[in-house]
Amino acid sequence: MSKFLSEKFKDLEPYTPGEQPQDKKYVKLNTNESPFKPCPGVMKALSEEAVSQLYLYSDPTANKLVEAIAEYYTNYVKENGKNFVISKENVIVSNGSDEVLAFIFNAYTDKDKGMACPEIGYGFYPVFCSLYGVPFKSIKIRDDFSIDISAFKGISENITIANPNAQTGLYLSLNDIKTLLSENKDRIIVIDEAYCDFGGESASVLLDEYENLIVVGTLSKSRQLAGGRVGFAIASKEIIQDLNTIKYSFNPYNLNRLSILAGVEAMKDVDYFNKTRKVVMENREYLKEELKKLGFKVTDSKSNFILVSTPKMGGKELYLKLKERGVLVRFLSDELLKNWVRITIGSKEQLNVLLKEIKEILGA
């Protein structure tokens, strides 16, 4: 820390992202990437011609990408029995979903109105609150890690919930989300759907009814673009205006040319999206069953990862033993999760390597 740093940041504890080792090749099941390569359209769109255009600025409105996301979600709500249009004015894109989450936390919180989140969620939420110097309220969850929405009653904060949960994979029903939206009409409710495409239903179907709803998404998990850094938020036109005010006061050209191109293709190739997420969900159920056979407790995850625990050792020990053997899973430092590790649903081959190593570690 330099002596120049503002007092307000003297105690700022940054987020620790999952390891991204650059040296050694691991079976990497720690940061919830897709085991699939980007869709064929991405490969085509990022042509030599496209690369040669990098000397020109990208479109700061990322118009084509915003359009593709609006179109996907308009179709989505229609297929789910609703009939309203999600237009370009309802969408903002960002440099990964972390950036738009940061904009949201900045836009709607201040010293008098912080953010409330379930005590287990995405570890970044309290960090955003520290960054902006606003209160973070941790809301108790049940012993089985499920979210008790009645615990949000009577609070005065905005609310952010990762759904499915970013650490447990548990899914909160849209009915519960509707209750939260109805009971907190004067505050923002953020539903972070990074993992929603693996078995959840998107809260975007509620956007016609609730002006306090923001749905956040990413192309990192179900659309194979973690390394392309594309996230987005969908909300009322007024909220998207707010977020654009922040964006244009922070970094107008926040998406590079190639990520915009890749994002458009990834949103448009619905077949590839469906095919790949189906495999991930099948692999998830396979891994759940296999680990249960080995005596593991396994959360009922609707995500592309599962949270697991063995009575034979703590989470950190299992994580370290697997790492030694070249398999990277995530140990989450939260006290409540000290007996658990989070495992990304990789390819069947990767999962079989994992299972083999776990059996050897446990002597099973």
Place this chain on the structure above:
Amino acid sequence: MSKFLSEKFKDLEPYTPGEQPQDKKYVKLNTNESPFKPCPGVMKALSEEAVSQLYLYSDPTANKLVEAIAEYYTNYVKENGKNFVISKENVIVSNGSDEVLAFIFNAYTDKDKGMACPEIGYGFYPVFCSLYGVPFKSIKIRDDFSIDISAFKGISENITIANPNAQTGLYLSLNDIKTLLSENKDRIIVIDEAYCDFGGESASVLLDEYENLIVVGTLSKSRQLAGGRVGFAIASKEIIQDLNTIKYSFNPYNLNRLSILAGVEAMKDVDYFNKTRKVVMENREYLKEELKKLGFKVTDSKSNFILVSTPKMGGKELYLKLKERGVLVRFLSDELLKNWVRITIGSKEQLNVLLKEIKEILGA
């Protein structure tokens, strides 16, 4: 604006970036892009194989890019008679230089210590101050647009100076910068060198002497990667630590995989860098002379643009007339510049189209 937006942002006026029209093809001389394509190494590095890896997260430390920038500047200071090493710990990279400028303004300002800048500079600086709710102090410049460093005497703010100036192209000598650094040792001095490669000397040669110096750079102008979004800052290890604390509390994976790869190549190909900036500087002097022949006032720019003014019409009128004819230049809304337009140094062909249209407009 939504009714939910925090009071603190009710009056936030975002930055207006230069037009990036997506519809029509212009001779685009408004946002200081390079007229050259990225170096051959970029074309090679962004291979099909590299694109296929987009399903994996990027390296949040962007280690290879940080290394390439450190190496370039270590060589630079050596070639300029200094003998110290700029190491990886002295460098942070960002999603365009706007992002690292935003981090810097956030890290070192607060309600009691704002930022002072020359009244003409990069239009984003006051916006960052609004975003963070900190005082912006505008420092008078001379009638000829040159910066009078004695005007910074006795202020209590940090100081940010674009050098060369982002609107006039005028260059402030390292001697003047040394004076500022010496006279303000308890505050941060940011030298934003977006345009420095077109005739200025980088203040990086002073990093061994001044712990309050931050040098900011971008690969958008002299390294043909405007659409790749790569910026950086160089400073003491402690300052880089500060900025990493902010980055990891905001968006750890702030650079995508392909921009990291492209950035490494662009930093390493010093021949291409030298060859292309030489052409830009030659074209600049050519354009200066031609416009002077037409009665224009022209600033002594050391950038890849010039600021020009004709007695025959105001800046806005000239901008609009050129736009009508398919040539895009930048009219800067500042009252002091109402008679001027800023013109990017494009290719010789582009400049000749510009000159032809200007002659027709002026009836010369």
